[in-house]
Amino acid sequence: MVLKPIGRGGTSLADEAYRRISGAMLRGDLQPGSRLVMDALAERLDISRTPVRDALHRLEREGLVESAGRKGYIVRAVADDDLAHLYESRLAIEVYAATRVAELGAAATRHVEDAVIAAVEKGAADAAEAFAVNRMVHRAVVEATGNPLLVELFDDVWNRARALQIFEQFHRLAADGADQLREHHELVRALRAGPEQAAAAMRAHIGEGLQAHHEH
Secondary structure, three states: OOOOOOOOOOOOHHHHHHHHHHHHHHHOOOOOOOEEOHHHHHHHHOOOHHHHHHHHHHHHHOOOEEEOHHHOEEEOOOOHHHHHHHHHHHHHHHHHHHHHHHHHOHHHHHHHHHHHHHHHHHOOOOHHHHHHHHHHHHHHHHHOOOOHHHHHHHHHHHOOHHHHHHHHHHHHHOOOHHHHHHOHHHHHHHHHHOHHHHHHHHHHHHHHHHHHHHHO
């Protein structure tokens, strides 16, 4: 297992343990079926059992690990329900956000367009970068509603380690990340066309991501 000791930095030990363990899963260092024993993790990370326990409980809530009784936890594979629940949550937040941005008009739409232009100019050399710039565009749609609670909900969905794993997997499956980024210009045109068109465009755009997973 590739896990290095945790230094005593500014973040909490539980947060850092969560980041290290979930990061190992995202990189493929911890494969589905791998066993995670609390005492062994604490020793490897050079911290006490308490922050490791808190990190594992968080990973369990997010669906990345499941309890294996006294043996600790097991890394879960991505299941169909994981995909469905994640994309349903995105639809609930982002389709509404797109509708609201279209209702708000030019200034809100311009905020999204600026993010799309910046994303296309930045480009993406790999799946991780493609994920980051795609997230930036979708977050701009939610930001443009002017509703900070909606942005918090967006961040809660997208920042989960399971979400990172699923969305980066989608970008690894995609044939051309640049084409994906340019497709966001179609979303901007839909935002300008009106609320119904904006909702339909966002629903279709998110649906394409789910479909890509099912096809692979």
